[in-house]
Amino acid sequence: MVAEPTARRRSRRGRLPGRQDWSSWPHYQAAAAGFRGYWYPVAFSSQITGKPTAVTLLGERIMVMRDRGVVYALKDRCPHRGVPLSYGNQQFPGTVSCVYHGWTFDLKTGDLAAAITDGPASPICGKVTQPTFETAERLGLVWLFVGDGEDAPPIDDQLPEELVGNPAVVGVRRQAREGNWRFAAENGYDEGHAKYLHRTALWRLFKAMPVYNDTRIVRRGRWIYRVQDNQYWEADFPGLGKWSGRAWYKFNPPVAAAGNRNIGNTGGAAKVDEVIAAQDFPGFASISMPGVLRIAYPKFIHYEFYVPVDADHHLYVGVMVNFAEGVSTLPFYAKYLGAIRWLFHGQFSGQDKWMVEVTDAPPERLYRPDESLLQWRKLAEDVTEQRAERLKESGVTPDSGRPEVTR
Numbered sequence: 001m002v003a004e005p006t007a008r009r010r011s012r013r014g015r016l017p018g019r020q021d022w023s024s025w026p027h028y029q030a031a032a033a034g035f036r037g038y039w040y041p042v043a044f045s046s047q048i049t050g051k052p053t054a055v056t057l058l059g060e061r062i063m064v065m066r067d068r069g070v071v072y073a074l075k076d077r078c079p080h081r082g083v084p085l086s087y088g089n090q091q092f093p094g095t096v097s098c099v100y101h102g103w104t105f106d107l108k109t110g111d112l113a114a115a116i117t118d119g120p121a122s123p124i125c126g127k128v129t130q131p132t133f134e135t136a137e138r139l140g141l142v143w144l145f146v147g148d149g150e151d152a153p154p155i156d157d158q159l160p161e162e163l164v165g166n167p168a169v170v171g172v173r174r175q176a177r178e179g180n181w182r183f184a185a186e187n188g189y190d191e192g193h194a195k196y197l198h199r200t201a202l203w204r205l206f207k208a209m210p211v212y213n214d215t216r217i218v219r220r221g222r223w224i225y226r227v228q229d230n231q232y233w234e235a236d237f238p239g240l241g242k243w244s245g246r247a248w249y250k251f252n253p254p255v256a257a258a259g260n261r262n263i264g265n266t267g268g269a270a271k272v273d274e275v276i277a278a279q280d281f282p283g284f285a286s287i288s289m290p291g292v293l294r295i296a297y298p299k300f301i302h303y304e305f306y307v308p309v310d311a312d313h314h315l316y317v318g319v320m321v322n323f324a325e326g327v328s329t330l331p332f333y334a335k336y337l338g339a340i341r342w343l344f345h346g347q348f349s350g351q352d353k354w355m356v357e358v359t360d361a362p363p364e365r366l367y368r369p370d371e372s373l374l375q376w377r378k379l380a381e382d383v384t385e386q387r388a389e390r391l392k393e394s395g396v397t398p399d400s401g402r403p404e405v406t407r
C-alpha cells in the first residue's frame with residue numbers, strides 16, 4: 001500500500017516538518033503590522049496638496065495635507081465622534097476642520113483651535129489635542145515617522161547613506177500590494193529565488209544567471225550584505241542531468257575588473273559609477289531596518305522600501321537612483337522611462353509581487369540559501385531589542401501607541 005503523501009510528511013504530532021512559527025524572533029513575529037520608530041514613504045510629494053488625504057501606515061489611519069508648502073500629518077479620526085478628519089477641509093490657514101461639526105485643529109500642534117458650531121468662546125478649545133506625526137520630504141516622496149512618543153531621529157540618519165549629499169536623479173514606482181510586508185522584505189533579500197524565478201523575466205532574458213552561489217552574509221553598520229564567494233553557471237544534478245542558467249541567446253556576464261566583483265548580480269562589472277564605487281559595498285544586495293533593500297548595479301542603485309500598511313497589505317516603493325546631475329541625467333531618464341520602468345519596476349517586480357501574495361509561512365522548511373532570511377530576521381530582532389532597551393531607559397513603553405491627550 002502506498003502511504004498517503006501528506007500523512008507521511010506530517011510528524012507524529014500532526015505537524016508539517018520544519019519551523020512552526022517565528023518565536024525565535026519574538027519582536028519580528030509581533031511586527032505583523034510593521035516596526036514602530038522609523039520613517040516610511042507614504043505618497044509622492046505631488047499627491048499631497050491642500051486637500052486632506054488618508055493614508056494607512058502600520059495599521060494607523062493618518063490624515064496628510066499640505067499647508068503653505070509644508071506637509072502635516074494628524075491621526076485620521078476626529079476625537080469628537082470618530083469621523084475621519086480626511087473628509088474635512090481647510091477653513092482657516094494652518095488648520096484642518098472636521099467635516100461633521102467643524103472641530104478645527106492646528107496642523108502643527110494638533111491642538112483644537114476652534115469648534116466652529118459652538119462659537120468662538122467654546123470651552124472645549126484648548127482641552128483637546130489630536131495626535132500628530134512628524135513629516136519629511138525626500139526623493140520626491142512624503143515620509144512619516146511613526147513612533148511611540150519618542151522624538152523622530154533625523155530622516156537622513158535612516159536613509160541609505162549614499163542618498164544623502166550626493167546629487168542624484170530618481171525613478172520611483174509606488175504600488176499598493178497585497179501580502180504582509182515581511183514576505184516582501186524577505187522576498188527582496190531572499191538569495192535563492194532571483195536566479196530561478198526571474199530567469200524568465202524580460203529584464204533578464206538576455207543575461208545569463210548562475211544556477212547557484214556560495215553566499216555569506218556580512219554585517220556592516222546598519223546593513224547586512226550578501227557576499228557571493230562563488231557562482232556556478234552550470235550544475236550536474238545526480239540522476240537528473242545538467243542544468244544551466246546560460247542559453248545561446250543570453251549574454252554571459254562581463255568579466256569583473258578588480259574590486260568590482262560584488263557589484264551587480266551577475267558577478268561583476270567592467271566599470272562602476274564613482275559614487276557607487278566609493279561606497280565599497282561588500283556585496284551587491286543589502287538590507288537594513290525597517291525593510292529597505294539596496295541592490296547595487298554598476299551604473300545605478302535600485303532600492304525597495306516595503307511600507308507596512310497593515311498586517312495584510314504593504315506599499316511597494318521601488319526607487320532607481322542614478323548619481324548624476326545636469327545633462328548627464330538625460331540618458332538615465334531615457335533609459336528609465338523607455339525600459340527600466342516597464343521591464344524592471346514593472347514585469348520583473350511583478351513576479352515578486354505574485355510570490356509575496358501567495359507565500360504562506362510559517363510553517364516553513366528552510367534550505368541553505370535561506371541564511372539570507374535568517375540573518376535579516378536576526379538583524380530586525382537585535383535592532384528592535386536595542387530600541388526597546390533605549391525606550392525603557394527613557395521611560396517609554398514600546399508599542400504602546402500614541403496616547404490621545406485630553407487636558
Ligand code: FES
Nearest residue numbers: 078080081098101
Ligand atoms: S465628528 Fe468631527 S467635529 Fe464632530
Ligand SMILES: [Fe+2]
Nearest residue numbers: 187194198352
Ligand atoms: Fe525578486
